Amino acid sequence: MAKDKTWTISELSQEFNVTPRTLRFYEDHQILDPIREGQKRIYTHRDRTRLKLALRGKRLGFPLSEIRHLIDMYDGPGSTATQLKTYIDALQTHKNQLLQQKTDLEQTLAEMEEQEKHCLTLLKNLT
Structure with missing residues (x-):
């Protein structure tokens, strides 16, 4: 998978079997940071990876604040x-x-x- 590939909100929602609202929720909590083109959200490879990690953390029962902290460690x-x-x-x-x-x-x-x-x-x- 190329690093420059991008996804729309519907593509990412479908791939991870979550609602667009879930993606906006993670965006509100600064886990995802899509590029904006007007009203359109463009998700990068970084966003996709962070979503994957966030969903895994949620399945493991981590609180959202800890999920974000763990994911952010790998960005800094x-x-x-x-x-x-x-x-x-x-x-x-x-x-x-x-x-x-x-x-x-x-x-x-x-x-x-x-x-x-x-x-x-x-x-x-x-x-």
Whole structure:
């Protein structure tokens, strides 16, 4: 894919299966910065990459402010090692949160299973 390729709002929306409103939302939050030709938005390779990263971050459950911070790191100057360490720290923090949620869900499901068994036993005794 050539670096000079551009996309319209409808092309990018269709490619990533999001609404044009989603793209405007990311534009409002300074994640995307399309070129303007009157009312028409022209998205560059940079915008496409940032959208892809933003959508991935959203799927992973990162808050929008953190998504923007992580994406912006790759636009600014800085050491690659520093950028990677910051990203790894953010991933580890989020991973730990997800693991805790997983543990909580497993405990809740086990408790629900026990309650269901108890109710079935009670129901069986009533019939």
